[in-house]
Amino acid sequence: KFFGNIAFKGPVMPGVILAVGLSFLERIFPDTIYLIFAYPAAWLASFFLGSHPAWIDGEIWIPLFPHGIHVIPNCSAYGFFCVLSALMITSLFRLKPGNWIAFLLVIPMAYVLTIVTNGCRMICAYQAQEMAQGFLPVNFHPAIHQAVGVVVFLTVLIATFWMLERNLSHERTCQ
Numbered sequence: 001k002f003f004g005n006i007a008f009k010g011p012v013m014p015g016v017i018l019a020v021g022l023s024f025l026e027r028i029f030p031d032t033i034y035l036i037f038a039y040p041a042a043w044l045a046s047f048f049l050g051s052h053p054a055w056i057d058g059e060i061w062i063p064l065f066p067h068g069i070h071v072i073p074n075c076s077a078y079g080f081f082c083v084l085s086a087l088m089i090t091s092l093f094r095l096k097p098g099n100w101i102a103f104l105l106v107i108p109m110a111y112v113l114t115i116v117t118n119g120c121r122m123i124c125a126y127q128a129q130e131m132a133q134g135f136l137p138v139n140f141h142p143a144i145h146q147a148v149g150v151v152v153f154l155t156v157l158i159a160t161f162w163m164l165e166r167n168l169s170h171e172r173t174c175q
Helices: 012-028 030-049 078-095 100-132 138-174
Strands: 054-056 059-062 069-071
Touching: 012 030, 012 078, 030 059, 030 069, 030 078, 030 100, 069 100, 078 100, 078 138, 100 138
Parallel strands: none
Antiparallel strands: 054 059, 059 069
């Protein structure tokens, strides 16, 4: 029942089951997950950067001058999708317990939000790395890339949680 101080019961359980189940899919279908999540985000990023994504040796590249963007499988943001889906389903089950229609809506909503967020992250990481080229040594560039990802993904998770909790507390006061 308990994992640390977290009780896995009530509305939290569907979110945990969903996150674990979705995470398991990545191990079974890694190439499909890469295609479904990385390509749309790369297309969105390339659209705003004025380019088109290309497949080179089975991976996605966004050709830009002077440096292109190599979108590797770890850049698919699938882990973010799993966490976001769990957060959303947990909040929705707290808002309307047992509402399985909400479960069906969470996956497409989380997918679209993941693609948009990941596309923004790719753009921000590229811009930050290009700016850092002038004043930071090359060995700092992975840290810049990682920091941008953390800031973008964490901001969206916090904003999503805040909006869902705001709706949840509004729903409670209206009853």
